Amino acid sequence: MMKRWQFSKRLLPLLAGLVLLLSACGREDLSTLNPQGSIAQSQFDLMKLSIGIMTGVVVIVFGLSLYVLVRYRRKPGDKSIPKQVEGSHKLEIIWTVIPIILLVILAVPTLKYVFAFAEDYSKDENAVKVKVTAHQYWWEFEYPEYKIRTAQDLVIPFGKKIAVELSTKDVLHSFWIPSLAGKMDTNRTDSLDKGNKNKMHFDAKEENVYRGKCAELCGPSHAYMDFKVKSVNQETFDAWVKEMQAPAKPFTGDAAVAEVFKQSCLSCHAVENEPKTAPNLKGIGSREAVAGILLNREKASESIDQAKIEDHLRKWIKETDDVKPGNKMGVIKLSDPELDQIVDYLANYKLDSLEKINSGIPNVGE
Numbered sequence: 001m002m003k004r005w006q007f008s009k010r011l012l013p014l015l016a017g018l019v020l021l022l023s024a025c026g027r028e029d030l031s032t033l034n035p036q037g038s039i040a041q042s043q044f045d046l047m048k049l050s051i052g053i054m055t056g057v058v059v060i061v062f063g064l065s066l067y068v069l070v071r072y073r074r075k076p077g078d079k080s081i082p083k084q085v086e087g088s089h090k091l092e093i094i095w096t097v098i099p100i101i102l103l104v105i106l107a108v109p110t111l112k113y114v115f116a117f118a119e120d121y122s123k124d125e126n127a128v129k130v131k132v133t134a135h136q137y138w139w140e141f142e143y144p145e146y147k148i149r150t151a152q153d154l155v156i157p158f159g160k161k162i163a164v165e166l167s168t169k170d171v172l173h174s175f176w177i178p179s180l181a182g183k184m185d186t187n188r189t190d191s192l193d194k195g196n197k198n199k200m201h202f203d204a205k206e207e208n209v210y211r212g213k214c215a216e217l218c219g220p221s222h223a224y225m226d227f228k229v230k231s232v233n234q235e236t237f238d239a240w241v242k243e244m245q246a247p248a249k250p251f252t253g254d255a256a257v258a259e260v261f262k263q264s265c266l267s268c269h270a271v272e273n274e275p276k277t278a279p280n281l282k283g284i285g286s287r288e289a290v291a292g293i294l295l296n297r298e299k300a301s302e303s304i305d306q307a308k309i310e311d312h313l314r315k316w317i318k319e320t321d322d323v324k325p326g327n328k329m330g331v332i333k334l335s336d337p338e339l340d341q342i343v344d345y346l347a348n349y350k351l352d353s354l355e356k357i358n359s360g361i362p363n364v365g366e
């Protein structure tokens, strides 16, 4: 009795560790086991099918082995040699044909889905096209049809195919929204390195906010290279596109600070839709996060907190390197009033279309 307890006691830390480890796997927002779109659903179905077949094989093979071990144990005093079945045609056919049937059951849907996943929707009129460009350590989303670009928050209409074209400005990254689709690498596709422009497509089934990640180790802040997918209804999406196309909100502070903002910030950033080296700041006051990682609310069901947006903008501008070590913005020296006015302008740069969703008010058309 004592001995057994000693043994269990040793197992306890191991069990506790396992519980900790497995509880981290339970996060639904970063799980492929919680599919929220048709592609993710098909991928999940394939997983279930293959795990089901494998489990069946394991159970039957182990069951038979156990049965044989118990049932045909040599009895005390029994010296006879059992019947030999070597070269049995019947057995050989059974254990060849059954695996073939199982492989066919697995292969047919797998092949069907592999081709369906690779389908090219980039010319499909009903699909929304998005050019995704990865940067150390942020995501740029360009909508060529609408001539708009944004960062960190990928806004999509739910129920529609999103046709994505992927590339990177620096090193290899990987685009991954676990609850919507499998991951895909981003290659260099410029004149220096004519890599393959990877394409993929996915859709979301309802209005929600999904978490995305970079899934390829890309530098010291790789783990912070998060983004969000905001799936909204078609009306809200159209309203968002319109607001993104409209001229930028004029700077709200003093003329002198406006000049500082122009010289020190708009050298890299844009508030209109022109291509720049840094994230587009249009409507940043309605985003899910600052720099993709400082979350302005914890869950999609909560509303976005204005105080958090301001704190996060301030924290980011003052201490970029603490938030994302090795990021390409660096530290920009601002006086306190300059910082206050710039934060105030950015935190209140809202887009009505996104505000409606953020505050949980029923969306247009509901």
Ligand code: HEC
Residues within 6 Å of the ligand: 136, 137, 138, 151, 152, 261, 264, 265, 266, 267, 268, 269, 277, 278, 279, 280, 284, 289, 290, 291, 292, 313, 316, 317, 324, 327, 328, 329, 330, 332, 334, 342, 346
């Ligand atoms: C040298 C180019 C450069 C300059 C100058 C610059 N930034 Fe940035 N900024 C960046 C880059 C690059 C990022 C993305 C960093 C990352 O996420 O890894 C960024 C990110 C940001 C973000 C987060 C954007 C988002 O999508 O969440 C804000 C806000 C921001 N910068 C504000 C400012 C302000 C305000 C100024 C002027 C005081 C400024 N930046 C000057 C390059 C620059």
Ligand SMILES: [Cu+2]
Residues within 6 Å of the ligand: 134, 135, 137, 172, 173, 174, 214, 215, 216, 217, 218, 222, 225
């Ligand atoms: Cu990355």
